[in-house]
Amino acid sequence: MSKDYYEILGVDKNASKAEIEKQYKKLVLKYHPDVNKSPDAEKQMAEINAAKDILLDDQKRKQYDTFGNVEGGGFEDGFSGGFGGFSGGGFDFESVFGEMFGFRSSNTKQPQRGEDEQYRVIISLEDAVLGAKKKISYNSTISCVDCKGYGYKDFNNYCKDCRGEGYRKIQRGFTIIQTVCNTCQGSGKANTQKCDKCYGSGSKNISREVEYHIPRWINNRSTIKVPSMGKAGLRGGPAGDLIILIEIQENSKFTRDGNKLFTKINVPLKTILLGGQIEIFDIAKKSYQVKIPKCCKTDATIAINNEFYIILNTVMPHPNDINSKHSELLNEIL
Ligand SMILES: [Zn+2]
Numbered sequence: 001m002s003k004d005y006y007e008i009l010g011v012d013k014n015a016s017k018a019e020i021e022k023q024y025k026k027l028v029l030k031y032h033p034d035v036n037k038s039p040d041a042e043k044q045m046a047e048i049n050a051a052k053d054i055l056l057d058d059q060k061r062k063q064y065d066t067f068g069n070v071e072g073g074g075f076e077d078g079f080s081g082g083f084g085g086f087s088g089g090g091f092d093f094e095s096v097f098g099e100m101f102g103f104r105s106s107n108t109k110q111p112q113r114g115e116d117e118q119y120r121v122i123i124s125l126e127d128a129v130l131g132a133k134k135k136i137s138y139n140s141t142i143s144c145v146d147c148k149g150y151g152y153k154d155f156n157n158y159c160k161d162c163r164g165e166g167y168r169k170i171q172r173g174f175t176i177i178q179t180v181c182n183t184c185q186g187s188g189k190a191n192t193q194k195c196d197k198c199y200g201s202g203s204k205n206i207s208r209e210v211e212y213h214i215p216r217w218i219n220n221r222s223t224i225k226v227p228s229m230g231k232a233g234l235r236g237g238p239a240g241d242l243i244i245l246i247e248i249q250e251n252s253k254f255t256r257d258g259n260k261l262f263t264k265i266n267v268p269l270k271t272i273l274l275g276g277q278i279e280i281f282d283i284a285k286k287s288y289q290v291k292i293p294k295c296c297k298t299d300a301t302i303a304i305n306n307e308f309y310i311i312l313n314t315v316m317p318h319p320n321d322i323n324s325k326h327s328e329l330l331n332e333i334l
């Protein structure tokens with residue numbers, strides 16, 4: 001069970017980003033190993049950083065709130081692995097101190113990966129067992145072709161004063177302070193005229209139809225990841241992924257246990273006593289002729305193959321169908 005990130009930061013479940021940032025800064029000043037020399041400080045700081053990274057990232061926070069962790073709460077594929085390349089929090093120890101001196105840091109110039117699109121899809125047990133090809137339609141964004149997602153007309157021309165960084169670093173004694181570049185106001189660009197095609201947003205809205213494949217015997221609450229089909233990245237960053245959470249509907253005829261399917265089959269008492277042949281169907285509606293041995297157990301489980309099993313359910317004859325002759329014979333036998 002993962003730790004409660006809200007507790008670690010000491011914030012409310014509904015805390016805004018600003019509240020979380022504020023609280024994080026307080027904790028950094030208290031626990032940062034450069035300041036706090038207690039042996040636990042480093043570990044505490046690592047926990048605080050991890051909590052901050054999750055709760056300041058809208059997507060990760062949503063996952064955490066929904067599933068209890070950011071690995072996806074029992075998802076096979078998980079959400080990890082796709083978030084590399086940038087830090088969700090957007091500020092660090094340097095900039096915390098920078099702000100204490102009255103400066104504000106900016107990371108706006110960095111390429112940013114697009115958000116993942118997440119959808120919950122309910123599928124039939126049949127599709128879960130047999131596998132299927134499905135389509136999903138949704139609205140998303142795509143990077144603007146004209147400005148490559150930068151939002152500026154002249155996106156290749158960098159501000160010379162900050163070398164396109166958007167901020168400058170000033171060293172004062174042992175402290176490095178980051179401050180927004182005055183020349184480009186943090187954009188990192190020489191020309192800040194907005195792109196006409198996307199009005200400076202760097203992306204366009206599109207509707208997508210994506211085909212995805214459900215593998216055979218997929219587990220309930222698995223996720224399927226379709227790479228790069230999420231929201232557009234910013235400033236040349238890669239697109240996010242499409243993540244589909246699979247939920248499997250119950251089936252009235254078949255029950256599943258791992259990679260095995262079971263179904264109850266009604267068999268007349270006569271067949272149970274004397275043996276016989278019955279026809280049954282699997283979940284793909286394929287028919288099988290099954291031999292019932294003489295004096296079979298009334299609730300026997302018979303394996304049709306290593307994935308499909310039937311459980312016999314004996315159906316008694318109707319009392320009206322038993323005459324005095326039957327009763328006499330039964331009396332003799334039993
Ligand atoms: Zn554009």
Ligand SMILES: [Zn+2]
Pocket residue numbers: 159160161162163164165166167181182183184185186188189
């Ligand atoms: Zn600049």
